[in-house]
Amino acid sequence: MLKFIRSLYFGKRLFYALFGISILFLISFWFSPLYSITWILTSVLGILVLTDVSALFRVNGIEADRILPEKFSNSDDNRVVIEIANKYGFRLNAEVIDEIPVQFQKRDFLKQIRFTPHKSIEFEYFLKPLERGEYIFGNLNIYVSSIFKLAKRRYTFNKDQMVKVYPSFIQMKKLDFLALDQKINLHGIKRIRRIGHTMEFEQIKEYVRGDDVRTINWKATAKHGNLMVNQFQDERSQPIYSIIDCGRVMKMPFEGLSLLDYAINSSLAFSNVALKKKDKVGMLSFSNKIDHLQKASSKLSQLSRIMEALYNVNTGFYDSDFSLLYSRVKKYISHRSLLMIYTNFEHMSGLQRQLPFLKALAKQHLVVVIFFENTEMIRLTEIAPANLSESAHQTIAEQYAHNKSLMARELQRHGIQALLTPPQDLSINAINKYLEIKSRGLL
Structure with missing residues (x-):
């Protein structure tokens, strides 16, 4: 009752x-x-x-199911499917209210549907998480009424379904093609000027437009009567590490995501491309202590290990200890490696404090320091000031943006590769930097 x-x-x-x-x-x-x-x-x-x-x-006339993917991809649209079957022998009006996880702070979900007798219906909606972790769905509530609409019956399904939100594997798949063809050159995606290479000989092939004329094989050309060139392949199995700063400087948010989440998404996409290029990939996260260290490997299962490790990476309010990073890298990473260090510097004084440790790392490894443009400051410099106050704010913003460029030059002056990038372009630019280093044979 x-x-x-x-x-x-x-x-x-x-x-x-x-x-x-x-x-x-x-x-x-x-x-x-x-x-x-x-x-x-x-x-x-x-x-x-x-x-x-x-x-x-009189009867239990509704069956429904909420179909969730095995995992959600952070900062991407994830598909949720609702299936409802009407077993009543008359037309129904239904109101579907799905209890979405509290992280989304969405309390106005309502879908109104009309059913014909003994028919099923399916609809979908999309959720875009901005935090990693466990997301728990509540009840799937369906309120059905007849054509009179005097009374309603509530059905509930799928209580407490849980799905885990992982780093952006959708973004990783989108950028997967960059590892397949070195000649892909799409506007805004791959911007590499090939300067030189240290590659291993693979085969002799017929010249096509775009091939490097310096690789023409004149003996083979004379023999076949057509221009022939030597084709090379990249050096294989070089150790590549994504080093993620989990200190308080990475808590700064841009468009709903923290800098740490941008770095984590980029690390996953970058590691996938490096594995496709037959390199060994590893991961290290640190703040005032070393949180995770995944030794470099070229096994196919390495990407899953990195994803599981990145899933649990969180930031705090501690200052990052670069001296600890240097000591751990020196102890556990003995071979010369490419170190992609994701961090952020807001002032030149912050860079100067960490510069001795970065220079020490650069003596044994190829170090790429990746830090972020403040897009809000950049946007402020592009607005025409309407009064003296706005003009003063714009001047400060321009000085701030100029200081970021000075930091990149300071790193390069000490033989350290620097990548200054907007947060939203981080994955593309990090992969481009890796491919540039491969093509130039710097590692």
């Missing part, structure tokens, strides 16, 4: 009808013939309500 009461609701039409009947009873105080008619209408309404409730509760 309690279950019946909890699942029974009444529609707006019933309350409108009761309000109308109340008005008629009031009017019948002065016009007595209306009193009998009002009671007849009340009886008819009661019969309709009982019929409606009986039809809805």
Whole structure:
């Protein structure tokens, strides 16, 4: 009985009808013939309500399921599918309210559907998480009513479904093609000027437009009568490490994501491309201590290990200890490696404090320091000032942006590769930097 009461609701039409009947009873105080008619209408309404409730509760006429992917991709649109089957023998009106995880702070989900008898329907919606972790869905609530819409019956399904949000593997798949063809050159995607290479000989092939004329094989050209060139392949199995700063400087948010999440998404996409290039990839995260260290490997399972490690990486409010990073790298990474260090410097003084440790790392390894442009400051420099106050703010923003460029030059002056990038372009630019280093044979 309690279950019946909890699942029974009444529609707006019933309350409108009761309000109308109340008005008629009031009017019948002065016009007595209306009193009998009002009671007849009340009886008819009661019969309709009982019929409606009986039809809805006679059988369990709704089956539904919320279909979730195995995992969500952070900062991407993830598809959620709702399947509903109508087993009633009459038309239904349904209101679907899905209890979305609290992380989304979305409390206005409502989907209105009309069902034909004994038919099924499917619809989808998309969720874009901005934090990694476990997301728990509540009830999938379906309120059904007949054509009278006097009463409703609530069905609930799929309580407490959980899905984990991992670093952006969708972004990783989108950038996967960059590892397949060195000649791909799409506007805004791959911007590499090939300067030189240290590659191993692979084969002799016929010259096509775009091949480096310096690789022409003149003996083979004379023999075949057509221009022939030597084709080379990249050096294989070089150790590549993504080193992620988890200190407080990485908590700064841009467009809903922290700098740490941008770095994590980029590390996953970059590691996938490096594995496709037959290099060994590893990962290290640190702040005031070493959080995770995944030794470089070229095994196919390495990407899964890195994803699981990145899933648990979090930032705090501690200052990052670059001296600890140097000591751990010197102890555990003995071979010359490419170190992609994701961090951020807001002031030249912050860079100067860490520069001795970066220079020490650069003596044994090829170090690429990746830090971020402040896009809000850049946007401020592009706005025409309307008054003196805005002009002063713009001047400070321009100085701030110029200091970022000075930091990149300071790193390069000490033989350290620098990549200054907007957060939203981080993955593309990091992969381009890696491919440039491969093509130049710097490692």
